[in-house]
Amino acid sequence: MAPTSEILTAERILEATEEVLRRHGPAKATVVDVARALGVSHGSVYRHFRTKAALREAVTKRWLDRTSLTLAGIAAGDRDPEARLREWLSALFEAKRHKAGDDPELFATYSVLAEENGTAVGEHIADLAAQLTRIIAAGTGSGAFSVPDPAAAARAVFHATGRFHDPCYAREWTAPGIQEEFTAVVDLLVRGLRP
Amino acid sequence: MAPTSEILTAERILEATEEVLRRHGPAKATVVDVARALGVSHGSVYRHFRTKAALREAVTKRWLDRTSLTLAGIAAGDRDPEARLREWLSALFEAKRHKAGDDPELFATYSVLAEENGTAVGEHIADLAAQLTRIIAAGTGSGAFSVPDPAAAARAVFHATGRFHDPCYAREWTAPGIQEEFTAVVDLLVRGLRP
DNA sequence: GGAATGACAGATATTGAAATCTGTCAGCTG
DNA sequence: CAGCTGACAGATTTCAATATCTGTCATTCC
Incomplete structure (x- = not known):
């Protein structure tokens, strides 16, 4: 063994x-x-690994990086920016929702790890925000979006959709109507980004 | 005594x-x-009180109702809907931020109570969403906003601003730049509500 | 000689016995 | 007699003794 x-x-x-x-x-x-x-x-x-904490942090980083990678593929796609933004946000929500639903215990385990590794999570969020920034910047370039600061807009979009990717809301991801809630928020945000 | x-x-x-x-x-x-x-x-x-849980629920309800009341005053105001919406969201954020900052232990206590009384919290959220609905409906009436379903839009706005009122984010309310984050999200949402 | 070991000290977690708490109710009290 | 009490059973929490774990390092082993 x-x-x-x-x-x-x-x-x-x-x-x-x-x-x-x-x-x-x-x-x-x-x-x-x-x-x-x-x-x-x-x-x-x-x-x-110098300490147990360092070992757990390394495991946390690996886990977070795996999510980042999947989404990076979408962010780098060639669809029009609005569709890409919707697809990216949906993919993030779907990924989280499935992880939480398929194996709740494992998801809870990694949520605890995330809690205790604020730094690693911060870097992960910065990474995701950068991907969002690229999509939104592409949108401002093509005229699909109109925002003064794509990076700030990306952070705003990320924060505004927290309910659909932050582990502290995991228990609500199985509620009926959550998909409609998600669509309503994304629609509102996309309208806000348009010229 | x-x-x-x-x-x-x-x-x-x-x-x-x-x-x-x-x-x-x-x-x-x-x-x-x-x-x-x-x-x-x-x-x-x-x-x-039939049980300890019932007693704690009653205390929770009282606490939640006190917040609702303050905000109801703003929701019922006569400023133009967009200003009222901004004022209402700012007041909610301010109230939470001060409660969490002034007496963190008491805030933590009530956060625990809120956790264990999902029903009371649900009703409180429904109440707040109703106040938001009134503001947004007023906006659609006056032409300041244009949304198909004011109630759905209200829920979307409430969920999108969760980062600035949900206790699970309390630790981030002291971070520098949080005010800018708040403004960015609210601006984006208001733009999304406009015709 | 570079990698792995295992004994060790101090910190942390587990365990089970004792104390306290929750919820009930027969009876007291004013 | 309406409201309150306090003793009680079962559930939960506390606490201290015991066991396990973390992190180090002198020693062992290829």
Whole structure:
């Protein structure tokens, strides 16, 4: 089960940590568990990550980066900016909603990790805001949108749609009518961006 | 300290409960504490409130109603709808921000109460949304706004400004630049409401 | 010699017994 | 007799002893 033959890398530790977090949850996942899963002593884990907090932060970053990547594909698309904006926001909502709905425990686990890694989350949000900025800037270029500051508008759009991507609202994502709420907010924002 | 002379009313119990919650916090405030503060036995409290949960819900409702009342004054004002909308949203944000900033512990206490009383919060939100609906409907009447469904638009505006009134964002209300973020979101929404 | 180990000290979490609390109700009291 | 009390059973919380974990480092092992 635990291949001691392979070299111990940061990558393998991160994978084992994700598995331990999935199995035990954020409160009970220990460094000793991770070491056990890898068939090494916990001292070896500390050779690659200075503290438990650093290990958890690295796992959090990996998780956040995976979402960023999917959305980056949409942001870089060639559809007209308004459609791209709607698609991007829908994709973000869909992704979050499915993660929360398919495996609530795992989602709760990563929500806890996100809570304790404000910095990593901040960078992730900055990354997403940058993607939004590119879409909105493309819109101002093509005349589809008209805003004084695309970056500020992007942050505003991101904040205004928080209800549909912030984990603290996860429990409401299964409520009936949530899709209509989402559409209503996006429609209002898109109208606000147009000339 | 505890005037046993007066008649024990639901009102007096609610006041004592607020005081106990303020002193001990939501986790340690017990029905026995409330009874002690009133100089009566805890059995008497149960004569007015069937359960501890019912008592806490009543306190929550009172607290929420106090906010609703202040805002109702603005919603019923006679300024032009756009100014009234901006004023109403600013007042909501200001009220929350001050409550959270002036006495963080009390705010945290009431946030916990709100968490456990989803129904009361739901009614409060419906109430606020109704106030917003009145403002927006006035705007569609005067031609300041143009929306197909004022009630839906009101909900959308309320949800889109969640970052500036939902307790789960309280920690960000002291961040520098929050006022600019607020203005950016409100500007975007107001533009979206205009014809 | 570079990577891994495991014993260790201090910090944190778990556990189960004791204390407190919730909700009820028969009876007291004014 | 309407309102209040206080004893009670079962649920929940507290607390201190016990166990586990984190992070270090001298030592071991290829």
